[in-house]
Amino acid sequence: MFFDHGYFMGGMHTFWWLFWLILMIAVVYAVWSPQRRSRRSERESPHDLLQRRLAKGEITPEAYEQAKALLDRDAGKH
Structure with a gap:
């Protein structure tokens, strides 16, 4: 042993x-x-992040629309 x-x-x-x-x-x-x-x-896009935060209730629908419009406006510049 x-x-x-x-x-x-x-x-x-x-x-x-x-x-x-x-x-x-x-x-x-x-x-x-x-x-x-x-x-x-698989990186999360800003739009996906925004949708997830809306679904969780972290932001209001109004804040979602405002942020989405801002993202769409910034995406048009490039």
Whole structure:
């Protein structure tokens, strides 16, 4: 059961290698996960943001119309 001068399964060195391996796999998964890639490619437009705020009740319909008119006016300048 105990090998290599009293250490189990090659000693603590083995456990550190396992720790770093699991850590690196977790980091790679977090960077390349499908949810992150889809969130990067789908940016919310100002009109979508405005509609979402109206639906949540954060702004009144009058404020929505005013902001929408302002966005439409600014979009016509470019």
